[in-house]
Amino acid sequence: MATKQAQALGKWALAPSVAVLAAWSFVPLALTLYFAFLRYNLQDPDNTGWAGFSNFYYFFKDPYFLKDLANTLLLVGGIIITTVVGGVFLALLLDQPFWGRGIVRLLMISPFFIMPTVSSLVWKNLLMHPVFGLFAGIQKYFGAQEAIDWFGRYPLLSVGIIVSWQWLPYAALILLTALQSLDEEQKDAAAMDGAPAISFFRYIILPHLSRPITVVILIETIFLLNIFAEIKVTSVGGFAGNLTYLVFSQLNDATDVGMAAAGGLVAVVLANIVSVFLVRIVGKNLEA
Amino acid sequence: MARKISNRRKLLTTIIAWVIGLLLFFPIFWTAVAAFKTESDAYTLPQNWLSTPWTLENFGIVQERSNYFRYVFNTSVIVILSTLLGLVFAIPAAWSMAFAPNPEGGSKISSLGWLGIVLGSLAICFVALYFNNWKPTNAVIGILLLFIFVVPASLWAWSRNTHNMLLWMLSTKMMPPAGALIPIYLIFNRNGLVFRDWGWANWGDYNIMDSFWGMVPLMTLLNLPIVIWMLFTYFKEIPVGILEAARMDGASLWNELSRVLTPMALPGIASTCLLNLILSWNEAFWSLNLTNKYAAPLSFFISEYSSPEGQFWAKLSAASMMAIAPILIIGWFSQKQLVRGLTFGAVK
Amino acid sequence: MGTISLNKVRKAFGDAVIIPGADLEIKNGEFVVFVGPSGCGKSTLLRLIAGLEDMTSGEIKIDGNDVTDTPPSGRGLAMVFQSYALYPHMTVRNNIAFPLKMAKMPQAEIDQKVNHAAQTLNLNDYLERRPGQLSGGQRQRVAIGRAIVRNPKAFLFDEPLSNLDAALRVNMRIFIMQLHKDLGSTSIYVTHDQVEAMTMADRIVVLNKGHIEQVGSPLELYNKPDSLFVAGFIGSPKMNFVENDTIGIRPEHIEISEKRGEWQGKVLLSEHLGSDTFLHIDAGARGRLTVRASGENTFAPGTNVWMTPDKSRMHYFGKDGRTIRK
Structure with missing residues (x-):
């Protein structure tokens, strides 16, 4: 509906953002692609030239690769199941009338605003420490001889718990918002029909939440593939590292740019599989 | 609620909800308690958190030992400047997409343009070869890569219509940082090593590692897609008729934007800024990888406590509280408006 | 001053032609209404x-100046x-x-003009309020106030009354007409409501699928419609069309009697408006007709009646929908 003048102006208004975003998204990717085929180690500047597919070959053969890939998938899968199931429950709970709803809502949403480095260290030390931590204290109170050494024995689970704690409020907040858009009349009608709570949940609420749940799953997947600070700061990269951490350590510890770039490309491919679906869902909802 | 709920049920819900709410909040509460204890009391916190004395000394020690305010300053510089820079890019872009949309798609590049690109890239390769004594090095390959991959991809992005342009912008937010880490790290880090055999690119001692010059633009780019997208949705809610009325009333484009659109969109712009603030305040991946002293933000500051010497829990807690308190409060106030930004608008 | 002339004005979005080519001259001080169905x-x-x-493509002139690119x-x-x-x-x-x-x-001049406009529009008590605190009618008066303060060359009204309720609409209609009489400025008024068009316009422009079907005073359009479309659009209730749409006769130009007449029919329904009664009649092969009778008329549904059309007020149309003048 806009006039030609406005449209011409609009192009100039849009161009800077497109330019910087294009540069940001394509240049590093192209360079990563390029580095992935080079022999390029920061400690060994004389060893140069094309590497062919050997970076990929060695990256895939790295004993950490399969382990870290498995860790990545376990983390993403486990955290998503926890947060979505917990999120649905919390959303249903917060949708009920009760005293102090506003305050409880604030309490529940809080973990999402906590810096990842803070939550990692607080959980690792104050809560999960095998001797002085709160969990150990509780165990001892109930008469246990020796408390669980969370990060020593279950590093992956521990990271999973911390990240779940951070993302549970996210799922709950999104699903609550979706739940509140459910028509009051529909709820009333179901109540008038005498629908029992279970079938009301099964036939009204769950179908209504199916799309928001999909969105939560996709967005969480994209962010959870990139869990980094929680692993780095709690120093469990050797046991519970994921792909992102592996790329980091190839660059930082092994100083092998070529291998790290190959790993980066694997991460990109993995993330792209998810973002294709996410973009499609977002696209359907976008009025532009 | 139109339905009647018995008080007994309401009481039950209240108890369950409060218990769960307090449980979820507990780690934050526990950190707050530890922050006000002496170091030795902090280690026996589970046994005696009520009986031991309270103290403020940790906050002073944290500031003294690790210069907390320096990190607050760094974080603030990065967060505020990147938010402002983001708005400078995003407001015109969002205005353009909301009010001057391009349904047919942007500029298609003509065959003449393509010819220019090919000839241009060949010319640059030629120059690069000349300065490198006619040795075909990685520089040439790099340039060719740029023109074979980057330029066509950018032009492809530019030719999207408004709908696909937005989706493309959002998709850039979905790219994993691991895919960009290596080149960004190298570009930030040391000139000689990135371009070690790109003979032509000896740019001297530039180094934007651990500096605001690197972190501010980077943070802007990280959040730009979400900022543009959120502003777009807020602008969309403003009836076009009002802008047209301003045009009929004789307002120039500048007046239309500054006196009508911006004041009307102010609440939306504010919540966009808040989301941007929260995201960049808590950003950890790039901060941990690209800073260590001069431009290090709070998330780096906290990570320094991961392996310190001596007793540190009370100080860690005090530092943590100081790092999260501002954003926690902002988050509480803006949680309702954040939903749209947090889901890319896929949930309303 | 405020003359507006359109010369072969055309608007198309790609292949979709909205306005194939419009020519129109609007004189200074005229109240012109664009009317037609939606779309x-x-x-x-x-x-x-x-x-x-x-x-x-095409050209628009205001006061003789080409404003196509303005x-x-x-x-x-x-x-x-x-x-x-x-x-807001x-x-x-x-x-x-x-x-x-x-x-x-x-600023002094602005204050004076705003106060004057507020006086005219009876908005004095609301000057410090926000639009959100006003009723629909008050908002519409503010919108009009915003338009009149700067003495424009012409006023453009885009269906200004369609968001108001019926009673307010009549009041505002009279108000706008009074205002136009006082100010004497050229006005173009768009509406889909033919009653608004008939009551307000000096000249009506009837549009159909982007074409200007006819331009004329309300009575010209009523008495001498150029086409089947105009005939059907102007006048309420709608004109009756018989004989495969080749003959048209308005409900008020048919006389009705229980005893004798030319066309026979059976009353289906009667709408009593007090002053008038509209009878819906099943006239067999001629289809359904509407007849306007005086208010006292009380034909029960099912009554057999006879109708006599006023031959001099009959309209004849060709196969192409244009009027055939005899």
């Missing part, structure tokens, strides 16, 4: 005149929108003052 292009035509949209702000026209389009973040006073501020008028 006929009347609003688009108005927006082309306003400059809010680009023409595909942006809306440079055309010196004022517009009243269907949605009022008030600035400004007070009523600032809303009305906005065009004057844009024209960089001195």
Whole structure:
């Protein structure tokens, strides 16, 4: 509906953002692609030239690769199941009338605003420490001889718990918002029909939440593939590292740019599989 | 609620909800308690958190030992400047997409343009070869890569219509940082090593590692897609008729934007800024990888406590509280408006 | 001054032609109404005149100057929108003052003009309120106030009354007509309501699928419609068409009797309006007819009646839908 003048102006208004975003998204990717085929180690500047597919070959053969890939998938899968199931429950709970709803809502949403480095260290030390931590204290109170050494024995689970704690409020907040858009009349009608709570949940609420749940799953997947600070700061990269951490350590510890770039490309491919679906869902909802 | 709920049920819900709410909040509460204890009391916190004395000394020690305010300053510089820079890019872009949309798609590049690109890239390769004594090095390959991959991809992005342009912008937010880490790290880090055999690119001692010059633009780019997208949705809610009325009333484009659109969109712009603030305040991946002293933000500051010497829990807690308190409060106030930004608008 | 002339004005979005080519001369001080069903292009035509949209081709002149490439702000026209389009973040006073501020008028003069407009529009008590605190009718008066303060060359009204309730609509209609009489400025008024068109216009422009079907005074259109479309659109209740749409006769030009007449039929339904009674009659092969009878008439449904059309008020149409004048 806009006039030609406005449209011409609009192009100039849009161009800077497109330019910087294009540069940001394509240049590093192209360079990563390029580095992935080079022999390029920061400690060994004389060893140069094309590497062919050997970076990929060695990256895939790295004993950490399969382990870290498995860790990545376990983390993403486990955290998503926890947060979505917990999120649905919390959303249903917060949708009920009760005293102090506003305050409880604030309490529940809080973990999402906590810096990842803070939550990692607080959980690792104050809560999960095998001797002085709160969990150990509780165990001892109930008469246990020796408390669980969370990060020593279950590093992956521990990271999973911390990240779940951070993302549970996210799922709950999104699903609550979706739940509140459910028509009051529909709820009333179901109540008038005498629908029992279970079938009301099964036939009204769950179908209504199916799309928001999909969105939560996709967005969480994209962010959870990139869990980094929680692993780095709690120093469990050797046991519970994921792909992102592996790329980091190839660059930082092994100083092998070529291998790290190959790993980066694997991460990109993995993330792209998810973002294709996410973009499609977002696209359907976008009025532009 | 139109339905009647018995008080007994309401009481039950209240108890369950409060218990769960307090449980979820507990780690934050526990950190707050530890922050006000002496170091030795902090280690026996589970046994005696009520009986031991309270103290403020940790906050002073944290500031003294690790210069907390320096990190607050760094974080603030990065967060505020990147938010402002983001708005400078995003407001015109969002205005353009909301009010001057391009349904047919942007500029298609003509065959003449393509010819220019090919000839241009060949010319640059030629120059690069000349300065490198006619040795075909990685520089040439790099340039060719740029023109074979980057330029066509950018032009492809530019030719999207408004709908696909937005989706493309959002998709850039979905790219994993691991895919960009290596080149960004190298570009930030040391000139000689990135371009070690790109003979032509000896740019001297530039180094934007651990500096605001690197972190501010980077943070802007990280959040730009979400900022543009959120502003777009807020602008969309403003009836076009009002802008047209301003045009009929004789307002120039500048007046239309500054006196009508911006004041009307102010609440939306504010919540966009808040989301941007929260995201960049808590950003950890790039901060941990690209800073260590001069431009290090709070998330780096906290990570320094991961392996310190001596007793540190009370100080860690005090530092943590100081790092999260501002954003926690902002988050509480803006949680309702954040939903749209947090889901890319896929949930309303 | 305020003459507007359109010369072969055409608007198309790609292959979709909205207005194939419109020619129109509007004289200074005239009240012209664009009327037609929704989607006929009347609003688009108005927006082309306003400059809010680009023409595909053609030319628009205001006071003899070609404004085809002039942006809306440079055309010196004022517009009243269907949605009022008030600035929600400004007070009523600032809303009305906005065009004057844009024209960089001195503050004293602005105050004086705003107060005068508020006086005229009876808005004195609301000047410090925001649009959100006003009723629909008050908002519409603010929108009109914003349009009149700067003495535009012409007023453009885009269905300004369609968001108001029926009673208020009649009041505002009279108010706008009074205002036009007082100010004497050229006005273009878009509506889909033919009653508004008939009561307000000096000249009516009937649009159909982007074409200007006919231009004329309300009575010309009523008495001498150029086409089947105009005949059917102007007048309420609608004109009756018989003999495969080749003959038209208005409900008020049929005489009805229980005893004798030319056409026979059976009363299906009667609507009593007090002053008039509209009878819906099943006339067999001629289909359903509407007849306007006096208010005292009380034909029960099912009554057999006879109808006599006034031959001199019959309209004849060709196969192409154009009027055949005899």
